[in-house]
Amino acid sequence: xxxxxxxxxxxxxxxxxxxxxxxxxxxxxxxxxxxxxxxxxxxxxxxxxxxxxxxxxxxxxxxxxxxxxxxxxxxxxxxxxxxxxxxxxxxxxxxxxxxxxxxxxxxxxxxxxxxxxxxxxxxxxxxxxxxxxxxxxxxxxxxxxxxxxxxxxxxxxxxxxxxxxxxxxxxxxxxxxxxxxxxxxxxxxxxxxxxxxxxxxxxxxxxxxxxxxxxxxxxxxxxxxxxxxxxxxxxxxxxxxxxxxxxxxxxxxxxxxxxxxxxxxxxxxxxxxxxxxxxxxxxxxxxxxxxxxxxxxxxxxxxxxxxxxxxxxxxxxxxxxxxxxxxxxxxxxxxxxxx
Numbered sequence: 169x170x171x172x173x174x175x176x177x178x179x180x181x182x183x184x185x186x187x188x189x190x191x192x193x194x195x196x197x198x199x200x201x202x203x204x205x206x207x208x209x210x211x212x213x214x215x216x217x218x219x220x221x222x223x224x225x226x227x228x229x230x231x232x233x234x235x236x237x238x239x240x241x242x243x244x245x246x247x248x249x250x251x252x253x254x255x256x257x258x259x260x261x262x263x264x265x266x267x268x269x270x271x272x273x274x275x276x277x278x279x280x281x282x283x284x285x286x287x288x289x290x291x292x293x294x295x296x297x298x299x300x301x302x303x304x305x306x307x308x309x310x311x312x313x314x315x316x317x318x319x320x321x322x323x324x325x326x327x328x329x330x331x332x333x334x335x336x337x338x339x340x341x342x343x344x345x346x347x348x349x350x351x352x353x354x355x356x357x358x359x360x361x362x363x364x365x366x367x368x369x370x371x372x373x374x375x376x377x378x379x380x381x382x383x384x385x386x387x388x389x390x391x392x393x394x395x396x397x398x399x400x401x402x403x404x405x406x407x408x409x410x411x412x413x414x415x416x417x418x419x420x421x422x423x424x425x426x427x428x429x430x431x432x433x434x435x436x437x438x439x440x441x442x443x444x445x446x447x448x449x450x451x452x453x454x455x456x457x458x459x460x461x462x463x464x465x466x467x468x469x470x471x472x473x474x475x476x477x478x479x480x481x482x483x484x485x486x487x488x489x490x491x492x493x494x495x496x497x498x499x500x501x502x503x504x505x506x507x
Contacts, residue, residue, distance in 0.1 A: 248265040
């Protein structure tokens with residue numbers, strides 16, 4: 169509940185900061201000019217983005233001889249995105265998905281492995297796209313990033329460090345376990361962690377490392393499956409990155425290529441996704457309003473920002489909230505009937 173309040177607060181402050189010099193009726197009027205058919209395409213792209221993760225969940229469950237209807241996997245995805253959007257660095261999404269999977273009788277080992285592979289693929293695709301566009305559209309990107317190049321650099325470093333950390337856990341879980349124990353001792357010495365809880369911390373680290381050992385074995389014996397998951401994730405990401413292009417087309421604009429709009433959006437993703445803000449609220453809007461200068465005419469820049477975030481973030485947040493509420497009510501009713 170606090171996270172939802174925090175998002176609303178950040179959203180309100182961001183709106184006030186970005187639109188303080190604008191007349192709200194003018195912005196609403198310009199939003200009304202957008203072609204509604206294109207906006208429906210944008211909603212379809214967002215749904216395809218969610219469905220992409222659902223397809224991966226279903227595909228991996230089938231590898232474990234677990235068959236579920238696609239609608240059930242879609243439920244897990246909406247729940248995951250809802251909790252990811254309301255927690256810092258998207259930390260709450262996957263635990264929530266694993267919780268609901270367990271309630272549906274899916275083994276915790278299976279759900280943990282699925283979430284682990286999805287996380288690795290999701291981050292790897294983002295870094296891949298970022299590097300691809302930096303190599304092939306370097307001048308264009310730098311001209312639009314402007315003074316935010318340092319924030320982009322921090323985003324790259326954090327994402328690459330995260331992937332390296334995952335690979336270290338996959339390839340050297342025993343080393344990771346030993347290193348984690350030393351880190352726990354250091355944090356106890358500097359009194360950040362409580363010495364009384366040392367054994368509990370070690371058990372948690374051991375469980376995580378053991379899980380990644382299983383994940384490493386899975387990847388070694390299912391290379392083709394991992395490649396397919398990477399490709400599905402690539403398409404999934406592209407659907408979400410395309411939402412801003414849809415908004416661009418909804419105003420009948422031309423002159424900027426599809427690939428260039430996708431490139432800017434990928435760099436925004438690299439810049440903001442690892443920052444400890446629920447839904448990267450505030451910073452995403454700020455990056456959008458700076459990096460898309462020259463792409464959208466000034467009069468359309470802020471309406472386009474509202475439409476792009478409205479489709480790719482708030483619409484998904486509200487839908488995820490509705491799906492989560494419905495799933496929770498159904499789960500409670502089932503538990504009451506089973507008593």
